[in-house]
Amino acid sequence: MAKYIFITGGVVSSLGKGIASASIGKLLESKGLKVTLIKCDPYLNVDPGTMNPFQHGEVYVTDDGAETDLDLGHYERFTNAVLGKDNNITTGKIYHSVISKERRGDYLGKTVQIIPHITDEIMKSIKKVAYGRKIDVVIVEIGGTVGDIEGLPFLEAIRQLRLEMGREYAINIHVTLVPYIKAAGEIKTKPTQHSVGTLREIGIQPDILICRTEKPLTKEAKEKIALFCNVEDDAVISAIDVNSIYEVPTVFRKEGLDKRIIRLLNLKCDDRDLFDWEEAVLKRLNKPSEKVTIAVVGKYITLQDAYKSIYEALIHGSIANDAELVIKKVDSEDLEKEGSERYLKDVDGILIPGGFGHRGIEGKIKAVKYARENKIPFLGICLGMQTAVIEFARNVCGLNKANSTEFNKKTPHPVICLQEEQKKITAKGATMRLGKYNCRLRKDSKSNKAYKKEAISERHRHRYELNNDYRDRLEQKGLVISGVYPTNNLVEIIELKDHPWFVACQFHPEFKSKPDKAHPLFRDFIKASLGNATCLLK
Ligand code: GLN
Numbered sequence: 001m002a003k004y005i006f007i008t009g010g011v012v013s014s015l016g017k018g019i020a021s022a023s024i025g026k027l028l029e030s031k032g033l034k035v036t037l038i039k040c041d042p043y044l045n046v047d048p049g050t051m052n053p054f055q056h057g058e059v060y061v062t063d064d065g066a067e068t069d070l071d072l073g074h075y076e077r078f079t080n081a082v083l084g085k086d087n088n089i090t091t092g093k094i095y096h097s098v099i100s101k102e103r104r105g106d107y108l109g110k111t112v113q114i115i116p117h118i119t120d121e122i123m124k125s126i127k128k129v130a131y132g133r134k135i136d137v138v139i140v141e142i143g144g145t146v147g148d149i150e151g152l153p154f155l156e157a158i159r160q161l162r163l164e165m166g167r168e169y170a171i172n173i174h175v176t177l178v179p180y181i182k183a184a185g186e187i188k189t190k191p192t193q194h195s196v197g198t199l200r201e202i203g204i205q206p207d208i209l210i211c212r213t214e215k216p217l218t219k220e221a222k223e224k225i226a227l228f229c230n231v232e233d234d235a236v237i238s239a240i241d242v243n244s245i246y247e248v249p250t251v252f253r254k255e256g257l258d259k260r261i262i263r264l265l266n267l268k269c270d271d272r273d274l275f276d277w278e279e280a281v282l283k284r285l286n287k288p289s290e291k292v293t294i295a296v297v298g299k300y301i302t303l304q305d306a307y308k309s310i311y312e313a314l315i316h317g318s319i320a321n322d323a324e325l326v327i328k329k330v331d332s333e334d335l336e337k338e339g340s341e342r343y344l345k346d347v348d349g350i351l352i353p354g355g356f357g358h359r360g361i362e363g364k365i366k367a368v369k370y371a372r373e374n375k376i377p378f379l380g381i382c383l384g385m386q387t388a389v390i391e392f393a394r395n396v397c398g399l400n401k402a403n404s405t406e407f408n409k410k411t412p413h414p415v416i417c418l419q420e421e422q423k424k425i426t427a428k429g430a431t432m433r434l435g436k437y438n439c440r441l442r443k444d445s446k447s448n449k450a451y452k453k454e455a456i457s458e459r460h461r462h463r464y465e466l467n468n469d470y471r472d473r474l475e476q477k478g479l480v481i482s483g484v485y486p487t488n489n490l491v492e493i494i495e496l497k498d499h500p501w502f503v504a505c506q507f508h509p510e511f512k513s514k515p516d517k518a519h520p521l522f523r524d525f526i527k528a529s530l531g532n533a534t535c536l537l538k
Contacts, residue, residue, distance in 0.1 A: 002130040003265045004170040006158040007141045008204070010195025011177040015212050016248075018071030020175050020239065021141040022078035023248040027258040029079050030249075030277065031269040033136040037075040038129055039068070039088050040122070041143040042150040046092035050429055057305025061459045061511055062087070065435025071141060073309050077514050078249070089125045091150060097121055114153055122157035123164075136267065146174075147198050159203045171264050174199060174206035175239075178213040178221070187215060189225050196229040205230060207264055208257070210237045235260060244315075246281050246515050249274055280516040281319060288324035292529050295347040297367040299360035301329035310353050310381070313513035317522035323530055336363030340370035349377040349529030352384030354461070354508065358407040365391045372496060377528035379521065380504025382462055385494060386416045388504040389466055389474070392496075396477045399470075406464050415474075417467045419490070433460050437485050439492040439507070445482035446503050447493050450520035456483075458492070458507035465506065466491035501528030 005024065009017045018039070025035045041048075048056045049067030060073040066085035076083055098121050102112050130138050142158065144151040162170040176192040196206060209231060211217060217225075217238040226233045237255045242248060252258065253274060262269060294314055300306035311327060318325035330343045344350060350371040352364050364384070368391040371378035380388040386404055393402035393415040404416030425431045436457045441448040448454060468489060475481060483493030483505065496502035503521060513519035518526075 001165075001169065002135045002138050003168075003267065004126075004161065004165065005137060005139045005173060005261065005265075006162070006170065007139065007173045007175060008146055008155065008158075008199065008206075009142070009144070009175045010146045010199070011191040013145050015175050015177055016239075016245075017141055017143075017175045018074045019245050019248055020173075020210055020252075021071070021139050022074040023252055024173075024257070024261070025075060025079040025081065025139055026249040026277065027252055027274070028137050028261070028267075028269075030274050031258065031262070031267075031272055033267060033269050034134055035079055035137045035139060036081045036129055036133075036135050037072075037079070037083065037087060037139045037141070038126060039071045039075075039141050039143060040126075040154045041069055041088065041090045042148065042154060043090060044092045044095070044150075046090060046096055046429060047088065049432075053300045053303055053306035057303065058308040059461070060309065061434060061461045061508060063436040063459060065430075067430060067434065067461065069143070070305060070308050071143075073312070073511065074245075076511075077312060078246075086125070086129050089122065091153070094118055094121045094125065094153075115156060118153050119157045119160060122154060123161050126157070126161065136269075137265070146195055152202070155199075155202055155204060162204075168264075168266050171207040171261070172199075172204055173208045173210060175210045175212065178211040178217065178225070180214045187213060187217065187221055189221065189228070192225055193228045200230070207231065208235045208237060208260060210239050210252075210257070212239050212241075214241055216240050244282075244285055246277075246285065250278060250282065277516060284319045284322055285315075285515075288318070288322055290321070290323045290530055291326065292318060292321075292323045292349065292526055293326040293328055293347045294349045294351055294526075294529060295328045295330050295344055295367070296351050296353060297330045297332050297335060297343075297364055298353050299332050299355060301331050307353050309508070309510040309513070310351065312515075313510040313519055313522045314351070314526070316513045316515050316518035317524075317526035319515060320518035320523045321526045321530055323526060325526075330367070332360035332363030332367065334363070335367055336360065340366050343367075344370050344374075344376070347376070348532040349379070349525060351379045351525070352381065352387060352504075354382030354384065356383070356406075361387065361407055365394070368392075369395055372499065372502060375500055377501040377525055377532060378499075378504070379525040381510065382460075382506060382508060385504035385506050386464060386466075388502075389415050389479075389494060392474060392477070392479055393470065396479075397473055399473075404464055413470070415467055415470045416464050418463060419465045420488075422463045432463050435459055437492075437507070438487075439483045440486050441493070442480070442482040445480060445493075446495050446501060446524065447482045447505075447521070450503075450524040452520070458505070458509060459511045460507045462506060466494070500531065501525065 058070045064084040068088040222236040364387040393399045399413040402413035403411035480495040
């Protein structure tokens with residue numbers, strides 16, 4: 001039977017519970033254990049697919065086409081766990097299922113209530129993930145902060161689960177904040193005491209506390225927290241701020257977190273450590289030999305989380321090239337108003353990420369033009385590919401008014417149009433072309449060189465596609481169609497001849513990149529950009 005680690009958060013949000021969960025997954029995996037991870041999100045949306053980036057940050061897509069919380073991105077980047085729709089449980093999904101059962105008559109005669117019906121459904125959904133699979137440890141992160149009304153059913157469910165499973169099968173870890181008050185020159189433990197107090201009121205006694213802090217916790221501070229929170233001294237882990245999230249597993253290991261978890265859960269595993277990860281990621285991250293500046297031209301660049309996987313994949317590409325990465329975040333609306341030169345003249349590569357809606361589009365098209373004309377390495381992703389096609393159609397093929405029907409339904413040249421299967425769809429939730437699809441690469445293309453094979457599979461999230469009626473005209477002028485979804489001949493990758501590296505794809509390569517295994521397109525994009533860069537670090 002799989003064992004469970006339940007992770008809650010206290011005091012404030014944004015403590016990095018997702019990174020902490022992913023790092024615990026990494027630590028356990030490095031000891032030969034098989035892990036999987038679940039994120040529980042207390043909001044009422046069935047999934048985050050219908051929320052905008054201001055509400056939610058990035059929507060992360062799994063192979064099986066689930067639109068999920070961005071923490072699943074951290075889980076997949078840190079571990080080898082393959083996640084899917086069952087790994088993200090939301091209040092919306094739980095209620096949806098309970099209410100459907102009620103309508104079907106499954107609870108006939110009963111009053112349907114939060115306890116036990118909602119909590120039972122949560123427990124079932126958590127347990128389902130490991131059923132029939134060889135999983136040693138399931139890490140379950142509960143979103144939100146302890147004390148939130150909407151998180152209560154999840155906390156009640158994990159309380160009951162631990163009771164049902166027994167102490168050796170489930171533990172609770174609480175991630176909390178120990179602030180440093182500059183004026184007093186001290187760290188403060190009271191918020192943590194209160195947060196653990198709230199947890200205990202609802203029947204959960206944490207076994208381990210992960211304390212986020214700016215200053216390392218002294219022995220005395222740890223003892224104080226342990227005493228008032230009712231845990232052993234060495235169960236208080238000091239999680240000091242670090243430069244890179246990829247250092248967190250090492251910080252945890254040095255604090256003895258892995259040993260403690262193994263002891264509490266009585267896990268049988270190897271005594272290996274993080275050697276491979278530290279060699280492949282941290283050493284290279286800390287010793288770059290060159291510097292590369294990449295412009296990301298989008299409309300959500302003020303938000304930290306909107307392009308999370310893209311930023312991470314750029315870091316991975318830089319690690320693979322032993323380079324230090326500088327990301328220049330460019331607002332496409334500013335670029336539209338003030339011109340490309342102002343924002344792009346000093347960058348080594350240009351990336352246009354995915355997106356929806358008309359706002360900022362003309363700025364992105366200008367950025368594509370700048371990359372094409374000035375031979376700056378370019379990577380376009382999803383909407384980034386669509387804008388690249390529009391730019392090429394307008395400025396190279398002479399189809400001045402070319403556009404996507406997403407932005408102008410009446411355009412005389414709909415070079416990007418709605419996919420046939422999308423035309424009859426009206427509902428918005430989980431109805432895009434989602435998840436993994438195969439793609440066949442053209443021999444000797446830049447993509448083929450990057451992947452070193454011809455058959456690939458990548459993740460998607462889009463409704464529009466390159467209009468095949470325009471394919472010949474685009475190709476005649478030098479656009480290379482280098483990747484196609486064979487089943488219905490849908491264009492997946494385009495490239496440019498006579499350009500050092502210009503690749504744009506309809507799918508989202510960023511979702512499959514890892515720090516120790518950079519995605520081939522990101523790796524080669526950074527490599528090409530380094531060819532442009534002049535700055536050697538010495
Ligand atoms: N809005 C475009 C579409 O739906 C692009 C989507 C995206 O970039 N994820 O096709």
